[in-house]
Amino acid sequence: MPEGHTLHRLAGELTAAFGSRVIASGSPQGRFVGAAMLDDRTLDHAEAWGKHLFVGFVGVAEQVHVHLGLYGSFRFAPGVPMVTGQVRWRLSDGSTTADLRGPTACKALTPDEVAVILDRLGPDPLRGDADRDAFVARVLRSRAAIATLLMDQSVIAGVGNVYRAEVLFRHGIDPLTPGRSLSVLALEAIWADLVLLMREGVRTGRIDTVRPEHEPEAMGRPPRQDDHGGEVYVYRRDGQPCWICGEPVLTRVVGARNLFWCPRCQPSGDGAR
Template sequence: MPEGHTLHRLARLHTEYFAGGPVRVSSPQGRFADHVVVDGRYFDHAAATGKHLFHHYEGGLTVHVHLGLYGFFDTHLVPEGQEPPAPVGQVRMRVGAVHSETVYPETVRPGAEDRPAHYVDLRGPTRCEVLGEEGVAEVRARLGPDPLDPDAEPDRAWARISRSARPIGALLMDQKVLAGVGNVYRAEVLFRAGIDPFRPGTELDRAEFDAVWEDLAALMPIGVDTGGIVTIRRPHDHGDVPRRGADRPRNYVYQRDGWDCRVCGDVVRAHTMDARTLFWCPTCQAR
């Protein structure tokens, strides 16, 4: 499942592609019938909270997208005067910038007719729906603070963690506690902090929580900027080939079970926690 940095990166890109002008919104798959209420409207901006993406349109309407396990966006750059490629497969929603003077002559953005047009195709999301302002507020109210939000309130997360007997490894993945943290960031920040993922939340002290929060707030913006999760400190990066492929970031413990720990040399372990695979080093993260 994409983690929070991916959604924030998409929000940044979609704002760049579409904000300030009208867009065409369609549902080639036919499973997003409400596209008709935003088709042709001005695209104000895109935003993200945790793993949720919001396309905000004029008039207070918002398309809410949750990618879930299988959702993703394809992006097409179409030269001026050419038609976008025909949708392939099950495209739930297509959004395209309006760059032609013949479509909305009274609203076309200055100079837009001279630029290529972006189109994005959404496939396989868990949620794709049109919400009003109250609906958006309800979605956000269900989520914990987002480390990528400069106005986030980490005290809300600490209040829940400090009262919970659940393992901190499970609490970090609970979107009602912290928004946007997924399996990779969970494993990596706990390793970097030297915290046993099986420790109950009630056993953490505030300094430990603050260190985890500050680490997430420092690492996740790198993911927004680069599109990848980067967590290894330079002295521990040995230039090895990651298990997931040479083009993927190197990690401390995520998907390195059975391999030597980069820091101490012990064997990295794996265990199922709340139906997700947890990775940790029993020496560097000793309880």
């Protein structure tokens, strides 16, 4: 599932392509019933909150809510190409077309319905209005493992499986440590690092988490070959040697997703395991 940086990058691309422009809006697949009311309307802006995308139009109270889920994607193309495949929503200004395929959600929502979604989300590290202290407070109230809490969108919005594994490695934190056992300073450091890493993800469109001294060129190793792209420390590297200590990377299911960590660089403590 795309992580938060992907949605923020997409929001920027949609706003850059269509912001302040009158667009044609339709649903070739026929499943987005709100598409027709947006036809010949001016797109105001798109913005993201965690893994949720919201697209607003001038003079329209409703916003389009998009959640890509596991299979959703927006694809941009020049001009107005023929429709291919199952396109849930097509936006076009004649010079550029964006097709949305396979989302979990694509629906026009009232302001109250949008508020319901936002009320259940935690702070998003990529938003200027994010409340870091709310994230810290929510973690410190919980007995759940920090690896579970980082995937809980009501605790922190936008973090997914890659960022949770990588930020915990970068800070040497055992992923099974109960949230309430961590210090305020440790949680503030996690937040600051996620802001840094995810902003870089928005800029590049991929997840890179290794420090300069551990990049392929610096270590004399081949670049990572993976369909997710990006250089990482532990994600999807189970059984392979840690870049820092050489210990095999471990994996187990935590929070319904495969978690990856280095047992030497992220030692357990205080009975966390």
